[in-house]
Amino acid sequence: MLKALIFDCDGVLVDTERDAHRVGFNQAFTHFDIDAKWSVERYAELLKVAGGKERMRAYFDDDGWPDALVEEYGGGDTGKDALIKALHKYKTDQVSQIVTDLPLRPGVLRIVDEAIANDVRLGVCTTSNPKFIDAVLDLMGPERKAKFEFVHAGDVVSKKKPDPEIYMLAQESLGLPQSECVVIEDSRNGLLAATGAGYPTLITTSTYTIDEDFSEAARVVPELGDAPNAIITLADLSALTDAGSNH
Incomplete structure (x- = not known):
């Protein structure tokens, strides 16, 4: 029963994945002046990694980190962690608005x-x-x-x-x-x-x-x-x- x-x-x-989360990630990249844009096809591959922060980390590990930004956030693993956190916060704010539609x-x-x-x-x-x-x-x-x-x-x-x-x-x-x-x-x-x-x-x-x-x-x-x-x-x-x- x-x-x-x-x-x-x-x-x-x-x-939500295609029309909310993917769009929100791309808006975050633009806001932070990161040269990245996830296509529908690329995002399909990235979805094999569960979790948004983990997804961005896997992407940057494969395609290269924005080194100048990493340095701004403290450099090394600390800078990477802080950058991912900032990107994800911005993305979440955007997607929380997108989903209402x-x-x-x-x-x-x-x-x-x-x-x-x-x-x-x-x-x-x-x-x-x-x-x-x-x-x-x-x-x-x-x-x-x-x-x-x-x-x-x-x-x-x-x-x-x-x-x-x-x-x-x-x-x-x-x-x-x-x-x-x-x-x-x-x-x-x-x-x-x-x-x-x-x-x-x-x-x-x-x-x-x-x-x-x-x-x-x-x-x-x-x-x-x-x-x-x-x-x-x-x-x-x-x-x-x-x-x-x-x-």
Whole structure:
């Protein structure tokens, strides 16, 4: 029986990677006079690295650091850390504004409403910055937002997805066996994190993840779907917990 539903944010609640995060990174590079612009294709490759700060670090490690800026921020590893932190803060501020104009993915509000009506508990596990996920949840309206018991976001854990640490933290927050919960993810990194923590996981594919390997998922769909074309209902999600308990 389904007692809790845990959502990832990016690609699950809003398809944010291409039209929000990527744009925000590029705005940050421009603001800091860094000669970098991430194309849609390049960002698809960079998304293999979970976490925005980690993504920028991997990019600069491959393509070269803006040495003058690194020196301005203290030089060496200290300067790199400080620059990444400053870039990420600026990017988060920009993206928190951009997301207010983006739509929630089809079926998200419907499933949230079904969950609330059936006393199914709600939470979020995401690598995104807390300020950003706060802006995303604002899209649902204050009454729905208030029903989310926890939002584990950003650097709340020491290792980001695909490490299962953030979903282990969710289990502590809920105090429920994983077999009574379902995670909704959109990426292979998220899937590995959730299943690594023992959760049955539904995948809703997004712009950048449609061709990824989801063989460990309990079910894979293109979206949750809005009425009259709902693809996944709360009963479907509950069936995933029943299937998991039979193994």
